[in-house]
Amino acid sequence: MTDGQGDRGADGRGTQVGDRRGPQGGQGAQGGGFGGLSPRARSIVAAARALLEESGPAALTMRALADHLGIKAPSLYKHFPDKSAVEVELIAQMLAESAAALEAAETQAPGSIPALAEAYREYALEHPHLYCLATERPLPRAFLPPGLEDRAAAPLVRACGGDMDLARATWAFAHGMVILEIHGRFPDDADLAGAWKKGTRALHP
Amino acid sequence: MTDGQGDRGADGRGTQVGDRRGPQGGQGAQGGGFGGLSPRARSIVAAARALLEESGPAALTMRALADHLGIKAPSLYKHFPDKSAVEVELIAQMLAESAAALEAAETQAPGSIPALAEAYREYALEHPHLYCLATERPLPRAFLPPGLEDRAAAPLVRACGGDMDLARATWAFAHGMVILEIHGRFPDDADLAGAWKKGTRALHP
DNA sequence: GGCATCTGGCTAACGTCGTTAGCCACGACC
DNA sequence: GGTCGTGGCTAACGACGTTAGCCAGATGCC
The missing domain is CATH 1.10.10.60 (Homeodomain-like)
Known part of the structure; x- marks a missing residue:
């Protein structure tokens, strides 16, 4: 009935090839x-x-x-070329920074899911608008640095021992917690730390 | 630093009291x-x-x-009065319909988390744009029928035996799975049924 | 029946948005 | 010293949400 796949409005247009660095092509001095x-x-x-x-x-x-x-x-x-090209750069920044945050957490506590979850939550809540921008639309993969998406996902995949189902379930849980919190969907008096603990412990006993 | 709480642009404005049924006040004939x-x-x-x-x-x-x-x-x-008032009605429809879907699943398989999860996912994927509209911004609670939000949450809370931490973790997982799928964030060849199973079984062994 | 009022249309317009066309000043380069 | 690319500018377009103000028809009351 619907296309079942978001907007295809500003970002995520389908086929495209050119670079995204302004109509004049090349990069500036140095x-x-x-x-x-x-x-x-x-x-x-x-x-x-x-x-x-x-x-x-x-x-x-x-x-x-x-x-x-x-x-x-x-x-x-x-x-x-247009506004969405600027937004793509912001999305790339968010991806790179959250990847760095997860990698740091991984270094400090290798294999620890709670540490990854805490790093993820902390980064998202420190940059809620950026997190939403990068998250609430199809990824403009064609315009992102190659490998960036994988890099952002890698620490979680490693902590899940390569179990992709588990990694995806964990990501969905973390994203859901964060995005619902950002949008104020939980009651003000909800014990979110408790929900995080419950979720991470259930997924990673 | 930021307000950490979404937009406050179109919907979810803060203090307000009046009804939302057009400048002329009363409802039409009958x-x-x-x-x-x-x-x-x-x-x-x-x-x-x-x-x-x-x-x-x-x-x-x-x-x-x-x-x-x-x-x-x-x-x-x-x-x-404005566009957001129309959107509020759509959000209320979504809440009521998803509540009905969950209640139906509950009736058919009382206490079954997988049944609830399947009903949730199915409803969301059948109405992706509506689901996003209702979900990707602060809830305009002041303009929603009283009790509707609670009604939508109740089946899951019941299935969790009143454990609110567990209910919130489960909701976050389900919402995360659905919204990431709608936005095409999973790889095309990802086994989402596997991730759903992993998540629901972990949260509800 | 006659009149006032309410309901629900209309046109015109405002300010904001993203974006395009076309002009021009300046610096680098041959 | 021309030529040309770079990166500004103004003016403008079309679409957006929204407001002001006008008006036809129905309704209700006397």
Whole structure:
């Protein structure tokens, strides 16, 4: 009946090939090793992130973004083909940072699911708007650095001993807990620590 | 740092009291017992639902909605104060229908978590856009029929023997599985039935 | 029957959004 | 010293939610 697969509106458009680094193609002087973005493009992404994290997704408009950079909105299109290309960079940042957080937890307490869960929860709640942006739509996989998605998933998969069913169930549990908490779906007096403990212990006795 | 609590943009505004049934106040002739909406208002909600379910959230605009009803967009505001009031009705429908689905599953297999999980998943995947609408923002509790949220939660709470931590963990798992599947976050070849089984069995041995 | 009022349409318009077209200043390069 | 790419700009378009204000028909009351 429906397509059963989200929106296909802003992101996640189907077939596409080109790079996403502005209509003028190449990267700026000395390009830096950062995903191939020019310094100016990186400053735009930084401003976008600040805007998103401080004021939420509704505040992340092309005009507000340009304002924060002291330029006009159309100038942004010299650096990114459209708004979703900026968002893709934010999503990539979130993926990379959460991967780093999980890897750190893994290093400190190898194989510990509670440690991973705590790291996941902590990162998400520290960056709720970013977490939602990266999470509440199909992943724009075609525009993400190759391997990033796998890297973000790897620590959990390792902690599950390669049991993918268990890893997916655990991820779903953690994501559900986090996203429901971010959206205020639990009662104010709910003992979320208790629910986390119950869930992680049940999944990993 | 951030408000850590979603958007507060369209829905979930804070303090409010009035009814949500259009600027003219009362309900139409013979009002019908349905949430106090006039027949015309109900037809608007029905059209909104069709639009949402068939074409996704981006297609649910006031102009498109009016078009489907053969009227102009501003006329909608004779029946609802704003777009979010229409969405609230859709959210209430989703809550009521998923509650009914869970209650049916409960009747057929009392106390069975797998049966509840299957009913939950099936309902969500049959109405993915509606499920997202009702789920990916703070609940507009002030405008929902009293008791509806509790009714939707009750079957799971009963199946958990009143263990709220367990009920919340199970809900988070189920919601996570569903929402990640809707957004295409699992690999195409992932064995989701396996992940569901793993999760439900772990949480309810 | 006549009149007021309410209901539910309408057009026009506002401000915001993402985005495009087209212009131009500046610096690098040959 | 032209040429050209880079990265700004203004003006504008179409779509969005929403408001103001007008008006036809039905309803209710005398």
